[in-house]
Amino acid sequence: MNDSLNKVTELLRELPGIGPRQARRLSFWFMRKDARWVETFARSILEARKGIHTCPMCTRLYEAGPHDSGTCRTCEDTSRDAGLLLIVEKDVDLENIERTGTYRGLYFVLGGTTGPLDKQPEKHIRIDGLIRRLREPATPVREVIFALSATTEGEDTAAYVRERIERTLPQHTFKLSELGRGLSTGTELEYVDADTMRSALERRT
Numbered sequence: 001m002n003d004s005l006n007k008v009t010e011l012l013r014e015l016p017g018i019g020p021r022q023a024r025r026l027s028f029w030f031m032r033k034d035a036r037w038v039e040t041f042a043r044s045i046l047e048a049r050k051g052i053h054t055c056p057m058c059t060r061l062y063e064a065g066p067h068d069s070g071t072c073r074t075c076e077d078t079s080r081d082a083g084l085l086l087i088v089e090k091d092v093d094l095e096n097i098e099r100t101g102t103y104r105g106l107y108f109v110l111g112g113t114t115g116p117l118d119k120q121p122e123k124h125i126r127i128d129g130l131i132r133r134l135r136e137p138a139t140p141v142r143e144v145i146f147a148l149s150a151t152t153e154g155e156d157t158a159a160y161v162r163e164r165i166e167r168t169l170p171q172h173t174f175k176l177s178e179l180g181r182g183l184s185t186g187t188e189l190e191y192v193d194a195d196t197m198r199s200a201l202e203r204r205t
């Protein structure tokens with residue numbers, strides 16, 4: 001098979017959850033599609049991608065408007081309490097907590113989870129970015145609140161992040177807390193409702 005098809009297969013393999021065989025099957029599938037459809041497909045991804053930026057403060061993805069300030073709307077909102085930093089795993093967790101309207105501080109999106117067997121945690125979570133953010137003198141933090149899933153992965157991740165903070169920033173003056181678990185075990189923040197979130201924030205320890 002020719003090089004350009006191999007290239008497509010190689011690129012598709014980078015998609016989450018796609019193995020070599022599926023990548024091959026998908027690349028053949030694309031080749032059977034109408035050329036105009038493929039063009040629309042490729043162009044829509046490209047156009048969406050161009051408008052999306054990573055916020056340097058919280059690392060979430062956001063759609064930049066014509067007057068992009070360089071950070072997302074949440075981070076640039078001066079009516080929020082900039083001393084509170086809520087740590088979540090994923091962009092969707094942040095989105096859902098925002099939807100509940102119960103939290104008025106800032107966020108940091110870790111980007112994943114880690115565990116005791118993970119040899120390269122910095123590849124799976126943005127721990128270095130978080131440390132940089134906590135060191136930033138322009139945006140002093142008063143309290144770091146862990147809002148990770150109430151699962152083993154979430155707990156292991158919080159333990160690792162706490163340990164890294166204590167080790168890298170031993171002189172820190174901010175408080176470390178975590179959401180009170182009105183959230184039943186396994187409840188993901190992605191689905192949390194306003195009442196549960198409000199009570200988890202109030203009962204943080």
Ligand SMILES: [Zn+2]
Nearest residue numbers: 055058072075
């Ligand atoms: Zn942001």
